[in-house]
Amino acid sequence: MDKFWVVAKREYLERVRSRWFVMMTLFVPVFITAIFLIPAWVTARSASGTASRNIVILDATGTGLGKRVADVLTRDTTAVRASNAAPAPQPQVREVTAASLPAAEDSAMRAVMRPNNLVGYLVLDDSTLSTRRIRYAGRNASSIVDTDKLKSAVRQAFTAVMLQREGVKPETISLISNLSLSMSQTRIDERGKGGSGQAAIFLGVGIGVLLLMSIIFHGQNVLRGVLEEKSTRVAEVVISSIKPEMLLAGKVAGAGAVGLTQQVLWIAISAYLITNFAPLVLKSAGVPISGAGGSGALGVSFGGLTVGLFIVIVLYFLFGFVFYASLLAAAGSMVNTEQDAQQAAMPVMYLLIGSWLFVNSVIVNPTGTIARVLSWLPFSSPIIMPMRMGLSPVPWTSVAGSLAVCALGCVFAIWLAARIYRVGMLMYGKRPSLAEVAKWVRYA
């Protein structure tokens, strides 16, 4: 057992010391933070943007439509802004006649062209009410957010004018125009309400992706490590001091510990970056900051992640990793070159990627037959089950049972891998056929 630790320690230290590990460990959290913050920043920026207000409305309808559009734009509550910022500009409304419209449009265009605050002009001509056509020209004409906002403002104003024509009371109209809805989404499971539905999907898929990536990445590392030992011939010295099974177990354990370390660092660094940079980013986008911190402002919540779920995730990672890494180590021991190794690893990778192909149907229906079957198979449950648990409640008996099946799967994988490994490590020459490998397993 001492020698197991010696191997695991070497595996762990050599990998953690490598430049590649340091780079990946730092790069991925930066990447994750960017994925989080850039959309949030873009949204926040466009929401707070006052560009859509800083326009001239040329109203030739003679119905006060332009005035109403201006009102709607001014009232727009999504345009939050920092309290210390200058007061937002009001849209200017120019009521014109159909005849003077071309001249007014011309002067508005010149105004927009000059370097000042005016970004565009909106034209509501005399036929607008019948044809439902409006025109907009401005610097931000290609901004979907701004033009959408403008369109929806006109639609609201339009509705109000139509209602007025139908003789609806002004108070009712004002009530309808000011109507705003907010909907909160809450997930319900047997323990009651918990977390938001969005967060659950995010958590479930996030866990699945993380496990899949770690298993592929660190599993491949094990494969490459075995291949290196074989091709540099150091394997023979090592095997003369330690049983191959123990060597295999130590390698898998060491690499698994590297994987866990990396994940913990990823999560910790990402959380640190997001909480510390989110306020800065959002502030620069003009969003008021409460004391709660950035992640709150982003609406991201890890509320669904309980201690129990966390332990189960770690267990699934370990089982999944041991299962796949052992088989990949066996694949590495069968061959002599990197190219052959990729081929030998294919059947193992098919199992893994194959499980991932069903992720969509699991997300759509976390309690369906596919999801339930996959969470009982040792090669797919490490990815599917944590995801299912994130998405919907799973009875603890199923979790325990599936973990037990995983453990059995691991025992089998280690047994099989050790037999292939024992023979394969000292076989040089051509790549063995499947029949030959089967023979190794029988004779080893």
Place this chain on the structure above:
Amino acid sequence: MHDNDLAIDIRGVTKRYEEHVAVRDLSLQVPKGAVYGLLGPNGAGKTTTIRMLLDIIAPDAGSIAIFGRPNHETGLLNRVGYLPEERGLYRKMQVRRVLRFLAELKGLKAGDADKRIDEWLDRFGLKTKDRDWGDSKIDELSRGMQQKVQFIATLIHDPDLVILDEPFSGLDPINAQALKDAVVELKRRGKTVVFSTHVMENAERMCDAVCIVARGEKVLDGQVTEVRSSSGRRNVALALVGNTAARPSENGVGRVLGDTRLVRHFDDNNRYFEIELAPGADAQELLHRLIEAGARIERFELILPSLHQIFIERVGASGVETGMSGHG
């Protein structure tokens, strides 16, 4: 010989691979404190035997004991040092870390290992005032240095039994000399050394006892002096003045050497002839005839046949050829 005096006791060991038998019913005993040579052509089963000895592969039949205990016993192999024929170390690892790892695998504590590593690096000139190669990666070392590191790895845990598979292959004369010195020192300190080789001269110079294997079977074994004298042959080394490359057949000497009543076989070694006397022939008569024939003799010496001669005679060309394919 008492069992307790044996470092290695292999009895009736057989190892079959699919198409061929690598080792067939092999038995050999290596006394403690001996330098033992495992001789044989490529593919004779030397490496297979060594791997079975080290419990890297399991024999199909037979038993192997090291220091009187079954070789798969836990911790027993910590007393054995092994230098495989194919050398190699973790390329991207620092020399010191590789050595510490391999020492720890042999049950050494990291602290003890570090102290010994420094001693060995110092001794092999890998740690000088100018440069400490121990902090370099294996990759950065020359081939010769890597071989030294590998040799250190073999001996770092001060094993009682040292097994060297083809240790001289790829060594330049200086390193070969250093290796020979190291083996002699190990013996002086009471260690047992087993090495395989197909270079008979090395074996003859260094070994107390040898075992010759071919086609997976033992051809003969025993003390080197016994092996050489037990062949029942008497050989004469003959060197002629000024005759380095001259053809003996062109003069009277040739006729004498061609006389089958006197000479059974002779081998031109360039510097001298190794002559095997015919059964019943008298060395004195040969000397007399040679002088009569006008030979100017520089050396005329009764010698035991060399291991090389015995090897060629006993193993023959066929043993070499069949074995060329597999690993030894």
